[in-house]
Amino acid sequence: MNSTAVSLDADFFTIQDWAAYSDENHEVWGILYDRRMRQLEDNGSRLFLDGASTINLRRDRVPDLADVNARLGPRTGWNAVPVKGFIPAHDFFRCLANRRFPTTVIVRSKEQLDYLPEPDIFHDVFGHVPLHADPVFADFLQRFGAVAARARTEEQTTWMARLFWFTVEFGLIREDDQVKVYGSGLISSHGDAANALGPACDRRPFDLENVIGQAFEIDHFQDLLFVVESFDQLFEAVSAMETRLT
Numbered sequence: 177m178n179s180t181a182v183s184l185d186a187d188f189f190t191i192q193d194w195a196a197y198s199d200e201n202h203e204v205w206g207i208l209y210d211r212r213m214r215q216l217e218d219n220g221s222r223l224f225l226d227g228a229s230t231i232n233l234r235r236d237r238v239p240d241l242a243d244v245n246a247r248l249g250p251r252t253g254w255n256a257v258p259v260k261g262f263i264p265a266h267d268f269f270r271c272l273a274n275r276r277f278p279t280t281v282i283v284r285s286k287e288q289l290d291y292l293p294e295p296d297i298f299h300d301v302f303g304h305v306p307l308h309a310d311p312v313f314a315d316f317l318q319r320f321g322a323v324a325a326r327a328r329t330e331e332q333t334t335w336m337a338r339l340f341w342f343t344v345e346f347g348l349i350r351e352d353d354q355v356k357v358y359g360s361g362l363i364s365s366h367g368d369a370a371n372a373l374g375p376a377c378d379r380r381p382f383d384l385e386n387v388i389g390q391a392f393e394i395d396h397f398q399d400l401l402f403v404v405e406s407f408d409q410l411f412e413a414v415s416a417m418e419t420r421l422t
């Protein structure tokens with residue numbers, strides 16, 4: 177096994193028993209899908225919208241990861257791999273380095289439509305996976321995993337966590353002179369996206385040194401985010417981090 181491989185029988189992996197989803201599960205997915213897509217058609221990155229269409233996300237049912245992967249794999253080599261919940265950071269990075277995206281498969285309940293402390297399939301598949309169909313983002317994320325898995329010091333780990341937070345989770349992108357959302361935390365949450373694009377958030381041009389020097393807090397709306405001009409900047413940033421960590 178090479179240093180970035182993750183054993184297929186690691187106990188955090190699970191299976192997605194698609195037939196076991198209830199009518200409520202499909203209904204919740206549909207409600208969340210409708211709510212977010214209505215907004216994202218205006219303020220979501222076209223790269224997200226293109227990706228959602230490529231992997232055939234639909235409003236009427238919880239996605240079957242086998243279908244998603246059948247569309248994604250031939251395009252960029254990425255796969256969404258079902259996991260039981262949070263997995264150790266190092267294993268998470270090693271999965272990314274292998275173009276495997278750990279994906280929770282539970283659906284939140286109707287009572288928790290607006291807030292769920294842990295990820296669910298809506299955050300992970302609706303929020304994250306569409307961008308894996310974009311070839312530049314796909315390469316960036318794979319490289320991110322390989323570099324992050326190599327972090328040894330606390331400082332290096334912090335740098336990579338900040339780079340992930342301000343891009344994959346809460347990234348903004350300028351398209352046709354408008355700032356759009358692409359980070360999964362913004363794609364999957366109306367409140368976070370509205371805050372990110374509203375007056376309470378300071379939106380600054382993406383700059384690697386500023387990003388890795390910027391602390392973040394996870395328990396409230398973000399008051400500072402970074403805007404890329406294209407995903408090429410992400411790939412350049414992770415390449416620079418690779419040089420720095422070797």
Ligand SMILES: [Fe+2]
Nearest residue numbers: 299345360361
């Ligand atoms: Fe996420």
